[in-house]
Amino acid sequence: MHIRFTKMQGAGNDFVVLDETGSELGLQAAHYRYLADRHFGVGADQILTVRKPPAAHAGEVDFEYIIHNADGSEVEQCGNGARCFARYVYDKGLTDQTTIRVLTRAGIITPRLTPDGRVTVNMGKPRWQPADIPFDPAGLESESSGQTHRWSLPLPATASTPAHSVWIVAVSMGNPHAVQQVASVEHAPVAQTGALIEHSPHFPQRVNAGYMEIVARDQIRLRVYERGAGETLACGTGACAAVVSGIAQGLLDSRVNVATRGGRLTIEWAGGAQHDVFMTGPADTVFEGHLELPDEP
Numbered sequence: 001m002h003i004r005f006t007k008m009q010g011a012g013n014d015f016v017v018l019d020e021t022g023s024e025l026g027l028q029a030a031h032y033r034y035l036a037d038r039h040f041g042v043g044a045d046q047i048l049t050v051r052k053p054p055a056a057h058a059g060e061v062d063f064e065y066i067i068h069n070a071d072g073s074e075v076e077q078c079g080n081g082a083r084c085f086a087r088y089v090y091d092k093g094l095t096d097q098t099t100i101r102v103l104t105r106a107g108i109i110t111p112r113l114t115p116d117g118r119v120t121v122n123m124g125k126p127r128w129q130p131a132d133i134p135f136d137p138a139g140l141e142s143e144s145s146g147q148t149h150r151w152s153l154p155l156p157a158t159a160s161t162p163a164h165s166v167w168i169v170a171v172s173m174g175n176p177h178a179v180q181q182v183a184s185v186e187h188a189p190v191a192q193t194g195a196l197i198e199h200s201p202h203f204p205q206r207v208n209a210g211y212m213e214i215v216a217r218d219q220i221r222l223r224v225y226e227r228g229a230g231e232t233l234a235c236g237t238g239a240c241a242a243v244v245s246g247i248a249q250g251l252l253d254s255r256v257n258v259a260t261r262g263g264r265l266t267i268e269w270a271g272g273a274q275h276d277v278f279m280t281g282p283a284d285t286v287f288e289g290h291l292e293l294p295d296e297p
């Protein structure tokens, strides 16, 4: 099958964007893995698919936004991808609006192209209830921390690390996140523990593992080992999850600059159950391409 695609990146988190507003390609997980493969395919952390709204949401939203990780798994939300999605539909003339309503598996988000060339996205509200994450805290030691809890998450022994526990905050931005505070992101054991956290049995749908260094009340450094993709240069929902967990613990102010390995994001949240989280950052097109997609990759 011959397909066209657009390669994009937001703070170094990179994407293959597919336009299915005309007709659906009918791709399977193996096709998404092929497209994401950095040796045999195009290479990306996630594959983003643009669709017209389903009939049930006609008039309510402008587009539907489907997200697949590099491992082929479909997921609920992708923040950096949401900025690139908004950039894509505007630049391709699929809309003349600079603020759009986008349906995702996690609900409706609202990206807005800003005059400085960045994109601000209303990412909705954080979800803290374990069932909404989903997270199973059964048997875990916990301690209250400000307005939230930290949980002592056990990690198994590996060849390079003994069995130990890490204190995490569990929160959903539509997708699940386990955020821990570290003294230094540069020296954080992302390679050693990221996959152990991702596959913890306490997260039945796996989880994104965030490592947050608090520099000041309005500044953090962040690394994320992403579910289904491994460590990425930036994670938009991970930045939201880290900042709201810091705010809920009383450690951060309501507007935080997040330094990731791939670029800078700004996250704003006024706190409490009634306020949405806003993420601002870059969204850039790298190249356009086309390829013959194997039927059985």
Ligand SMILES: N[C@H](CCC[C@H](N)C(=O)O)C(=O)O
Pocket (backbone or CB within 6 Å): 013, 045, 046, 069, 075, 076, 077, 078, 079, 080, 081, 175, 176, 208, 226, 227, 228, 229, 232, 234, 235, 236, 237, 238
């Ligand atoms: N790996 C994530 C999806 C992509 C999130 C990330 N790229 C972002 O910018 O939010 C998950 O499985 O929940």
